[in-house]
Amino acid sequence: MTQHLFLSLGGNLGNTREIFEGAYPLIEKKIGKISVYSSIYQTEAWGPIQQSDFLNQVILVSTVLKPEACLTELLEIEREFGRERKERWGPRTLDLDILYYGDVIIAESDLSIPHPRIAQRKFILTPLAEIAPLFEDPASGKSMMSLLENCSDSSQVNRFV
Secondary structure (H helix, E strand, C coil), rough: CEEEEEEEEEEECCCCCHHHHHHHHHHHCCCCCEECCCCCCEECCCCCCCCCCCEEEEEEEEEECCCHHHHHHHHHHHHHHHCCCCCCCCCCCCCCEEEECCCCCCCCCCCCCCCCHHHCCHHHHHHHHHCCCCECCCCCCCCCHHHHHHCCCCCCCECCC
């Protein structure tokens, strides 16, 4: 059965726009057809580590893979683009996160869907609200527009492309 999968892409090492463009065909080959792309946004780095701004984007993918298989493939794609998990919230070439998998809720040690910090991150909510403003978070029942309007994150999120 096909599921709608919202994925976030982020990065701040290397030519992030080129990395995103290189990741799209791999996502389509390994996970499923990308049907919607948000704009790319330049965002302040989030977290305690001083670093360069990020580029972020959200895409909507149709997949027949189970969530765990999607995670495995995403981690492999990150590795193919040189992602090294050295420090939490540190700089990275490519970060791929599962935001939503339909209305599925999973709370495992290695996989949480919806992504647990969506409501606190404007760099995720801004592109999500751009492509799916009325999509409702299955945990809270709130739309992406509502979550964005009530987000306490004051960081700058500016359309890059």
